[in-house]
Amino acid sequence: MPTNPQWKLAARPVGLPKRADFSYDEPEAPTPGDGEFTVKTHYISLDPAMRGWMNAGKSYIPGVEIGAVMRAISVGEVVASNHDGFAVGDHVQGVMGVQAYAVTDGSGGITKVDPKLAPLPKYLSVLGMPGMTAYFCLLRVGQPKAGDTVVMSAAAGAVGSVAGQIAKLKGCRVVGIAGGPEKCKYVTDTLGFDACIDYKNDDVAEALKTHCPKGIDVYFDNVGGEILEAVMSRLAQGARIAVCGAISQYNNTDAPRGPANYLSLLVNRARMEGFVVFDWVREYGQAAQEMAGWMAQGKLQSQEDIVEGIDQFPDALLKLFSGDKHGKLMLKV
Amino acid sequence: MPTNPQWKLAARPVGLPKRADFSYDEPEAPTPGDGEFTVKTHYISLDPAMRGWMNAGKSYIPGVEIGAVMRAISVGEVVASNHDGFAVGDHVQGVMGVQAYAVTDGSGGITKVDPKLAPLPKYLSVLGMPGMTAYFCLLRVGQPKAGDTVVMSAAAGAVGSVAGQIAKLKGCRVVGIAGGPEKCKYVTDTLGFDACIDYKNDDVAEALKTHCPKGIDVYFDNVGGEILEAVMSRLAQGARIAVCGAISQYNNTDAPRGPANYLSLLVNRARMEGFVVFDWVREYGQAAQEMAGWMAQGKLQSQEDIVEGIDQFPDALLKLFSGDKHGKLMLKV
Numbered sequence: 124m125p126t127n128p129q130w131k132l133a134a135r136p137v138g139l140p141k142r143a144d145f146s147y148d149e150p151e152a153p154t155p156g157d158g159e160f161t162v163k164t165h166y167i168s169l170d171p172a173m174r175g176w177m178n179a180g181k182s183y184i185p186g187v188e189i190g191a192v193m194r195a196i197s198v199g200e201v202v203a204s205n206h207d208g209f210a211v212g213d214h215v216q217g218v219m220g221v222q223a224y225a226v227t228d229g230s231g232g233i234t235k236v237d238p239k240l241a242p243l244p245k246y247l248s249v250l251g252m253p254g255m256t257a258y259f260c261l262l263r264v265g266q267p268k269a270g271d272t273v274v275m276s277a278a279a280g281a282v283g284s285v286a287g288q289i290a291k292l293k294g295c296r297v298v299g300i301a302g303g304p305e306k307c308k309y310v311t312d313t314l315g316f317d318a319c320i321d322y323k324n325d326d327v328a329e330a331l332k333t334h335c336p337k338g339i340d341v342y343f344d345n346v347g348g349e350i351l352e353a354v355m356s357r358l359a360q361g362a363r364i365a366v367c368g369a370i371s372q373y374n375n376t377d378a379p380r381g382p383a384n385y386l387s388l389l390v391n392r393a394r395m396e397g398f399v400v401f402d403w404v405r406e407y408g409q410a411a412q413e414m415a416g417w418m419a420q421g422k423l424q425s426q427e428d429i430v431e432g433i434d435q436f437p438d439a440l441l442k443l444f445s446g447d448k449h450g451k452l453m454l455k456v
Numbered sequence: 457m458p459t460n461p462q463w464k465l466a467a468r469p470v471g472l473p474k475r476a477d478f479s480y481d482e483p484e485a486p487t488p489g490d491g492e493f494t495v496k497t498h499y500i501s502l503d504p505a506m507r508g509w510m511n512a513g514k515s516y517i518p519g520v521e522i523g524a525v526m527r528a529i530s531v532g533e534v535v536a537s538n539h540d541g542f543a544v545g546d547h548v549q550g551v552m553g554v555q556a557y558a559v560t561d562g563s564g565g566i567t568k569v570d571p572k573l574a575p576l577p578k579y580l581s582v583l584g585m586p587g588m589t590a591y592f593c594l595l596r597v598g599q600p601k602a603g604d605t606v607v608m609s610a611a612a613g614a615v616g617s618v619a620g621q622i623a624k625l626k627g628c629r630v631v632g633i634a635g636g637p638e639k640c641k642y643v644t645d646t647l648g649f650d651a652c653i654d655y656k657n658d659d660v661a662e663a664l665k666t667h668c669p670k671g672i673d674v675y676f677d678n679v680g681g682e683i684l685e686a687v688m689s690r691l692a693q694g695a696r697i698a699v700c701g702a703i704s705q706y707n708n709t710d711a712p713r714g715p716a717n718y719l720s721l722l723v724n725r726a727r728m729e730g731f732v733v734f735d736w737v738r739e740y741g742q743a744a745q746e747m748a749g750w751m752a753q754g755k756l757q758s759q760e761d762i763v764e765g766i767d768q769f770p771d772a773l774l775k776l777f778s779g780d781k782h783g784k785l786m787l788k789v
Contacts, residue, residue, distance in 0.1 A: 347719070366721050367722070381718045382715075383714040385699075385715065385718070386680070388728060388729065389699045389701070389731065390730065390732070391730060392729075392732055392735060394728070394729040394730075395727070397721035399722065402725060
């Protein structure tokens with residue numbers, strides 16, 4: 124029997140997660156019961172949302188229990204099956220945890236993917252949760268119209284890079300915000316955004332003034348904090364802020380920071396609205412099809428940052444928060 | 457010639473407006489030019505929005521210039537006219553300033569009112585700007601559905617009292633928040649809200665838990681600050697926060713306070729949206745008609761707090777911020 128390398132949540136992190144918040148184990152690989160199948164995971168997605176799942180208490184889904192395998196979305200191959208709907212050799216995507224083998228009955232949204240249509244890592248990036256988040260949060264909450272000025276935080280990241288390209292496809296002027304000249308170059312030169320603000324070196328408020336002379340119609344917020352406040356000071360009338368995440372706030376140990384200038388919403392008749400991707404699961408198929416079409420036409424680029432080895436999990440996770448990554452972060456098992 | 461007692465803005469207030477921020481003058485009463493008419497003001501409305509108008513800089517309308525008559529909405533009677541559309545004896549409502557006589561060409565939204573349909577003070581309360589604010593901010597931004605739990609801040613005030621009664625008419629459970637047991641008694645016993653929380657004596661967060669067991673679907677925000685944060689912690693999924701005002705923040709000299717828990721919007725897929733009543737001016741007529749109907753049927757109560765004498769302006773204005781008033785505050789000239 125092979126073993127099943129896996130990472131469990133050992134303690135609820137305070138601030139940034141650290142090595143001691145997780146425990147590594149290598150039990151025997153599990154065997155499927157009746158109506159179940161075993162998936163060998165090939166790639167495990169590392170997402171900012173995981174930080175929220177480590178907390179106790181009700182959020183949009185329950186937190187991970189202490190001692191349980193850490194929750195994660197993976198893509199892999201069926202290697203044993205007692206399930207009529209999934210056969211050995213099928214490739215699947217879904218929540219299967221930070222482990223090399225997962226036994227599942229297919230519930231909770233395990234879906235088949237086609238490795239001939241796109242390489243497996245794409246099913247964790249542009250055709251996976253980040254891509255779905257980009258697509259639905261931009262189009263349904265942000266509601267960009269041609270000619271709108273769209274500001275994209277974390278513009279080089281897995282979600283922002285896709286959302287910004289979709290905004291360009293819809294005829295918007297798109298201004299990215301990213302950390303460092305290298306990422307900004309990627310955002311403008313490869314992704315084709317109209318401009319990119321380097322929040323590590325530029326004065327974000329000043330740069331927004333320069334790049335958004337008619338104000339900001341749509342802000343896609345992945346970060347919260349000071350950047351959210353700077354954007355709020357430049358809203359156009361009727362602006363929409365799509366609250367998709369707030370990575371600057373996830374590891375806070377103090378009370379988080381709210382936008383002190385939120386009354387800009389009143390003055391500008393603007394809207395700020397929260398978004399959870401799982402609400403749109405019934406429409407994933409249609410979105411994936413449209414995005415695969417854009418990819419085939421070369422209109423939608425994506426980049427994956429693949430860290431080798433499941434043993435790297437705690438260190439790799441920290442790259443999410445330091446920004447030290449290029450594109451969608453994942454582990455290769 | 458009669459004189460024209462009037463109050464001008466002498467300085468931009470820092471924090472609460474004080475007597476020295478205004479100057480009193482008694483020039484000769486003005487005479488109308490070609491295409492103009494003179495209105496003798498009977499009642500001058502005192503509104504929280506006036507605090508914003510005293511600031512420099514762009515808001516939804518320009519601030520009042522230093523040395524200009526302080527902007528205010530009034531109701532009065534035409535006493536001289538060279539205007540084809542307005543005759544001596546007509547009663548009108550509109551922006552005419554803190555003064556006994558105003559000359560106008562009727563632009564900027566001066567409209568006729570019918571003193572036989574309702575007493576003149578009602579045209580500054582339920583049939584005026586506060587009533588329009590209540591009607592459109594609740595129905596268009598808050599979008600309450602029958603069975604929703606609606607929380608109304610400043611529930612005994614000119615806007616909140618009307619908005620809460622409209623929410624009741626639409627079949628909602630309505631929980632008011634007001635300052636002191638007397639106001640709370642008015643809110644439940646006279647206005648017919650389901651409950652009222654006394655923010656001066658109750659623990660608002662605890663009381664919201666008790667009175668909104670299924671969470672809050674609509675929050676009508678007139679106040680901002682701590683109450684906004686307490687409400688944000690109790691949002692139901694898909695909640696709407698209508699940002700109509702933030703009286704707790706208007707006199708701040710420090711940076712205002714943003715809702716630290718705004719990520720509750722994300723978790724609850726909730727929306728926070730700003731509102732400016734002037735955007736709905738084309739629909740005022742229809743709203744006034746519907747509200748006058750409710751008043752005639754005894755389903756819509758309103759209370760006016762009338763301070764005698766235009767000389768009382770600076771002191772009367774402060775009652776807006778201390779909460780020391782009962783219903784819509786106005787001056788009788």
